[in-house]
Amino acid sequence: MKRLLVGGAGGTPSNNFIQSIKESSEKVFIIGMTSDPYDLCKANVEKRHLIPNAREKDYYLILEEIISENEPEFIHVQNDFEVLAISRFRNKLKKMNVITCLPKHESVVNCIDKLKSWEIWEKSEIEVPKSLIIKDEHDLKEAFKNLGNTIWIRSIKGAAGNGALPTSDVDFAKSWIDYFDGWGKFMAAEYLSPTSVTWMSLWDKGELIVAQGRKRLNWAFNDRTLSGVTGITGTGVTVSDPLVDKIAQKAILSIDSKPHGVWSVDMTYDSKGMPNPTEINIGRFFTTSLFFTKLGLNMPYIYLKLAFGEELPEIKKKINPLPPDYAWIRGMDTKPVLTNMKKISEYKKDLKKRRSLYI
Template structure:
């Protein structure tokens, strides 16, 4: 099921259902109608907006007889709102770029004076629900930044951050009631159609390669436990390297796989299959290593 008819046309599914966007009043009734009719064993969502709103309906979903495998709504709320998760990372003592929530022009000037004093640039992005680098902008211009926030009507939502390097990794993991089941790192080598975005970020990886390091494992696990003491479901930690070569967490993509997950499967690690077997049957994979198997 999906909210974009063109996406449904491209799907190879034998039955396809259009649903309204998850923040529409009609979404709840349409979702529950489909679940009652199809009676799937498990329902999984792959979009931050839908994950957030479906999470609010979890009790009614389960009442239809359909299983879900999601973190708590408190965890989902913290992760889809980037400033909330940043606060939790920082409180846990994890190295993160300094952030300032931009309520007004005074906050924006303070961001340039403090966060931009080293490189001249600051990094702007929306804190609210949305993927694909929503509202992301690197800039050294106060006037451009102000116009950007005006355009998005983003006062009180946009966050300014210190600039990190372009080197990024993602640590994708599946957990069950606090136990790490499997985790694999991925280094990103560019963004698809990145030249068409002002920020250079589109949310769709151009080339991904498997990657592992003990440092990445340690930081990513600490990042996840900073938002959830008993992780349950899918947690994808996005990290960017700072000038000192330390990966800094920037967000957790919660309760979903990234768009290039198929290349892990082709390489021999089928994480969606592991997720489904774990959710439906409590079946753990037979792996020599849990981290970067």
């Protein structure tokens, strides 16, 4: 029985990863760890440990203790900063006989830093939103001058819409950056559109194993933030778009000619209908990985087999093996619902018919 150590246990991204592994035909023993004691209580694992945040000085020392006590064979985490930490310590973990299935460290650094990945894409002549780092008020004014009346401000590092804000007000933008102490840590980008698409993929030393596209219809709890972005997909829909497939692969290969492990690309559409890469979630799955698992594509389990160097499950189609227009609808305190866009359209048509009698 394989012994796995999973970071962020109890949080939704890791819970979906864990559930996908548990829905495979293989029995596993999962040790969960997280820096959030409340999330830890929600983890569907065999053993639990509280650990410092990955940016704390004693993170690795406590991690070593947990590994010595539990002897996991493999570690997977679902947070950018923890991915960076595990990548940094990969050689030490290898000496402790713990497998990490990560791309090379340089690629991890370049993807977690959104400014670095943007610079690589621009040099590779990939369509990306015009962007610049905001070091001071002069840079902020230049951003409004050169990027448009409305600009997109966000933290260079972090996930879940960290520090994100679309604004057309210079003073408000300044107050926002002041609040986050973000001078030199934030970037401004051209505002494209609210329409985005994602592309989750698995690679084996440069060879694509499988990839699937997913369009985001809305953000959950988007009325709770100024930006409308929460990093929590409310409804995701399977898509198959050759243009998205092409750009996602180009974005990945421009950063690493031999990608390995998990590469999840976020793209936003511009006014011409061109998907622009905005970030790569490196070494971790999208929060909604269980969506694909429920449709028959268990990417976390394929990833586990890859990490252990074992024969992979049969994959008949490498790119977009899932049928399009299946929807995964999520909310708080309720299980996600798997349905399709045809059913949702039927609800809308019924309401339209009823309203026609009164409007």
